Amino acid sequence: MxxxxxxxxxxxxxxxxxxxxxxxxxxxxxxxxxxxxxxxxxxxxxxxxxxxxxxxxxxxxxxxxxxxxxxxxxxxxxxxxxxxxxxxxxxxxxxxxxxxxxxxxxxxxxxxxxxxxxxxxxxxxxxxxxxxxxxxxxxxxxxxxxxxxxxxxxxxxxxxxxxxxxxxxxxxAGDFAAVEKDRPEPQSVVGVCAVVTDGSGRVLLGRSRRSMWELPGGRVEAGESFEAAAVRELAEETGLTADIGDAHLLTILHDDRADVRRLSAVVRISAWGGTLGLPEPHRFTRWEWHDLHALSVLGTLFTPTAHALDAVWPGVLPGLPPVHSYPHASTPPAVGGEPAEAVRLRQEMAERVIAGGWAPSAAVEDALRTVPRHRFTPENPLRIAYDDDLAVVTSRDETGTAVSSVSAPWLQANMIEKLRLEPGMTVFEAGSGGYNAELIAHVVAPAGRVVTVDLDPYVVQRTRRFTAEAGRGQVTVLLGDGSQGAPGHVPRGGFDGSVITHNCWDISPAWREQLAEGRYLVLPLEIHGYTRAIALQRHGDVLHARDWTYCGFVRDRGATARTTAITDLAGGELQLRHEDGTPPDPAGLEKALRGPRDELPTGVTVAGMESFETLQLYAATTLPAFCRLAGAPDTALAALPRGADAAATVADGSLAYLTHVLVKDGETAEESRSEFIVHAVGPAVPRWQSGWPPAYGPGTSTCAGPATRR
Structure with missing residues (x-):
């Protein structure tokens, strides 16, 4: 056949x-x-x-x-x-x-x-x-x-x-749209949405005769509580049963439908029994369990259903029409459930992080194996959630710039290790998201506590929901400016550790003052544009640097936030990024860029994947008028590495910058070599040739070979 x-x-x-x-x-x-x-x-x-x-x-x-x-x-x-x-x-x-x-x-x-x-x-x-x-x-x-x-x-x-x-x-080409039914009847303007998940963490939705997906739910009868209505509707529509004690009111949503003011109660059901059926075939054609990350490609969803799903898992359905939300004061218990694939991928992620040397302690290793990272990024497939080298963006501003993310697991593990935590400690976190706080909570369990602060109401709402859904109950989420620490929540003697999860150009006094003597503050410090996660130990009023790791985070948006001074050259084809102090005078650079460019091979080479982070910091902290040169990928005005900027200095209408080029290919990264090259334009080039580059550390050569002119 x-x-x-x-x-x-x-x-x-x-x-x-x-x-x-x-x-x-x-x-x-x-x-x-x-x-x-x-x-x-x-x-x-x-x-x-x-x-x-x-x-x-x-x-x-x-x-x-x-x-x-x-x-x-x-x-x-x-x-x-x-x-x-x-x-x-x-x-x-x-x-x-x-x-x-x-x-x-x-x-x-x-x-x-x-x-x-x-x-x-x-x-x-x-x-x-x-x-x-x-x-x-x-x-x-x-x-x-x-x-x-x-x-x-x-x-x-x-x-x-x-x-x-x-x-x-x-x-x-899946997408979703929030759609409405006809004008609600007067007796149905107060309704309830029952949110139920299975043993794999998937949410139950029904395909209605109106060709849209809906949560179990309906109108609230006279004298009936929201919780009771959710349990009743669940049984009537799906055949599943639940005790009213396992039904938890999360929030009441309010919007206007036509000329009717509509209220929708969102009830999270944490436990249920029975067999899924189709008791009302005249209303629904089928019931199915759906992965959270696939909701945004599901097609048509009833608008109150879409709003209820987003109330439980903020971010899974972007671009919804506005709705007013009135959260309930009580916090429901954590709800478990995950597929076997998530367990396997989490173990594989943990193995890679451990093999990289980022989680040497048993406590951090166990946290990586245990805390369900995918439940803090529900809008993403499992393979993205458990990529050990990927920071998952969870919020962007109106320009598309990332303003909140779940950092790469290897970096989170490394920064937690730098805190040197023990069970029972209380830890402060500035910049929320949920997963990092839960990792820390696991390390300081069973009696420890984490206080996390963020200035974005959306991020706070999201973190509260996810830590309630999948956490240990040891995380306190606060709305506020993290640069002020957590006034009113500081334990006697100070926090036993503090971690900052956004780039910062300076150290807030509150972070030092609220830190216990001898304990550690770990933060991504921007040093003239280069970011390093530095572990600082408090001794009195002095913070002593103990360790650092190359990293990158979203930038601070609080009271201590700063903007980078950017000077456009050649109509924006090139840019000078000046992070600190007074921007250099660009006078004469336009003409210099159109002239000849001198190139000076340094004789200094590095193997593939070999770090030169210290070289960047040395240049940033020693060169006068230091800045970074960036440009369009196809620019002919500068020999910039693709997708990266270059350390640079400006003086007297001249520009010099440092790049690297492949000089030896190899079958492995260790066998390949790249050489650092100094490029310069402008009248100061002859003077610079005699002093470029400075010594970049022990065992490295200075300049070698004649300069070439292009």
């Missing part, structure tokens, strides 16, 4: 082998004989054939010639950790007679779409209700289900053969 289907344009339009080109394919089947999997190998694909029944895989291997060219995987694609699947993605994903057997169809399809390579194709082969006998229609799709399946794809093609529909999907 499959051989007859392939001439329907599929083998040429979406499954091209391209001669000897090998394309990777994921083939999902249900009790399949393996014919399609083997056929795909004949087209030139490397095939991963997946079935949840081990016996079916065994039969396929035994019965099909060419089966040895297929990688056979026993996996429940809906529930199992997909660790065995290709990390590099697939050119083609096929689902043969699988889709009707899935419960969380939308989630599975979104997950598979995320594994497609650029220009990849997803093919669904399924029976359809119109051509399936009545007794077997439970394994077929009707027109509405096919419509939902194809939502969010930029290209959709359909072929039909022998009672099967072959759906060819390309270009995942």
């Amino acid at each position: 499959l051989a007859k289907e392939t001439p329907l344009g599929l083998s040429h339009n979406c499954w091209p082998a391209g001669g000897s080109v090998i394309r990777e394919t994921l083939h999902l089947c249900r009790n399949n004989t393996g014919e399609l999997a083997v056929f795909l190998t004949e087209l030139g694909y490397a095939v991963d054939a997946v079935d949840f029944a081990e016996g079916a895989l065994t039969r396929a291997q035994e019965e099909r010639a060419g089966a040895e060219r297929v990688r056979w995987l026993c996996l429940d694609i809906e529930h199992d950790d997909p660790a065995e699947l290709s990390d590099d993605g697939y050119d083609l994903i096929t689902l043969r007679l699988v889709f009707p057997f899935l419960h969380d169809r939308t989630r599975v399809l979104d997950t598979l779409a995320a594994r497609l390579r650029p220009r990849g194709t997803l093919v669904v082969i399924t029976p359809v209700v119109a051509t399936t006998p009545e007794e077997r229609r439970h394994i077929a799709l009707d027109a509405e289900e096919i419509g939902l399946l194809t939502e969010g794809w930029s290209q959709v093609e359909r072929c039909d053969a022998e009672g099967l529909a072959v759906l060819v999907l390309r270009g995942p």
Whole structure:
């Protein structure tokens, strides 16, 4: 039968082998004989054939010639950790007679779409209700289900053969829109939204007959509490049951719908029982559990549902229409649940951080293995949340500049290690986000405490929600300017440690004054534009530097914030960035840049990936009129490294700056070498040639070789 289907344009339009080109394919089947999997190998694909029944895989291997060219995987694609699947993605994903057997169809399809390579194709082969006998229609799709399946794809093609529909999907282009129903009836202007998650932390949503996704919920009856209404609506609409003691009012949302003032109570249900069903098929077509990071590509959501989801997990649905929120005073208990994939990825992240030497202590190592980082970045897929070298941006200002983020795990571990914490200590954090505070809380557990402060109400709201959802209950989140410390929350004798998680150009007196004697302040200090996480130990009124690490953070936005003086040159093609003091006089530089450029090889080389952080600091703290030169990637006016700026100095209408060029390639980073080159323009070049570069540290040479003129 499959051989007859392939001439329907599929083998040429979406499954091209391209001669000897090998394309990777994921083939999902249900009790399949393996014919399609083997056929795909004949087209030139490397095939991963997946079935949840081990016996079916065994039969396929035994019965099909060419089966040895297929990688056979026993996996429940809906529930199992997909660790065995290709990390590099697939050119083609096929689902043969699988889709009707899935419960969380939308989630599975979104997950598979995320594994497609650029220009990849997803093919669904399924029976359809119109051509399936009545007794077997439970394994077929009707027109509405096919419509939902194809939502969010930029290209959709359909072929039909022998009672099967072959759906060819390309270009995942999911989005979401908050939509409304008709004008609410007067008795339904006060409603409730019940927010329930499963054992994997996924949220329950129903597909309504109005073709939108909705939370369980509805109007509040006369004399009924919000919590009672949420429990009742959950049971009536889904068949799930909950005790009223496990229903917690988070906030009341207020907006105007047409000429009606609408109130929506958001109730978080922390525990439930029963079996998910469809008690009201006249209102809903199905209920599914959804990953939080996929909510923003889900399509249409009922507006109160979208607002309720964003109230529980701020940031998962950006760009919502405005709503007023009145948070409830009580804090619900933490709610657990995470998929097996999150556990695996967290352990892998921890291993990489530990192997890098960033978490030498058992306490920090255990925190990395335990605290669920993905629950503090719910808008991101798991692989982004658990990237050990990635800072995840969680908030941007109106210009698109990052103003809040969850820093890279290796850096967070390193800065926590510098605090030298012990159980029972109280720690101050300036700049919130939640994950870093929870790591610290884990280290100082069980009796320790973390006080975190941020000046952004959105960041504070987000941190409070996430620490309540996934934390230990040891983090206090305050709205305020972190440069003032945490007045009113300082323990007797001072904080046992303080960590600043935004760039700062100076040390606030409050940080020293609120720190206990002998304890450590760790902060990312900007030194003429270069940032280093420095550990400072308090001895009286003096802070002694003990250790430092190269780093980068979002900039301070509080009372002590500063802006960088930027001088545009050549119409903005080049920029001089001056971080401290009086900006240098750029007079004459425009003419100098259009003239010849002198280049002086220094003879100083470094291996690939070898740090020259101390060289940057030496130049920044010793050169007169120090600044940094930045420019457009394609500028011909300066020899700047791509994506970076250069240490520079300006004087007498002249400019000199330091770059590095590859002089020896190697199979490994250690075998390659790059040499530092001094570039200079302007009338002061002859004078500078005799003194550039200064000695950059022990064991390095000064200038070597003649200067070249361009």
